[in-house]
Amino acid sequence: MRIVTWTIRLGVFVLLVAFAAKNVAPVVLRFYFDVELKAPLVLVLLAAFALGALFGVLALLGTLVRQRREISHLRKPA
Numbered sequence: 001m002r003i004v005t006w007t008i009r010l011g012v013f014v015l016l017v018a019f020a021a022k023n024v025a026p027v028v029l030r031f032y033f034d035v036e037l038k039a040p041l042v043l044v045l046l047a048a049f050a051l052g053a054l055f056g057v058l059a060l061l062g063t064l065v066r067q068r069r070e071i072s073h074l075r076k077p078a
Contacts, residue, residue, distance in 0.1 A: 020042040027044055029037040 023041040023045070025041055026038050027041050029039070029044065031037070
């Protein structure tokens with residue numbers, strides 16, 4: 001089973017590297033106040049994915065802390 005898992009991981013990694021290699025054209029991101037940022041498309045996509053993952057983790061952080069506090073309270077002897 002481990003061989004199948006690592007084969008799938010390797011395949012996804014190769015596909016992502018190939019995607020990154022084909023998308024290196026520069027793009028211009030325009031913000032307010034005439035601020036522009038020129039960066040390769042693959043870096044813009046990676047940054048957007050990373051920010052989305054970070055916001056997702058931060059959204060779950062409060063719930064996780066509350067659940068851990070409740071679990072530790074329930075484990076204490078009465």
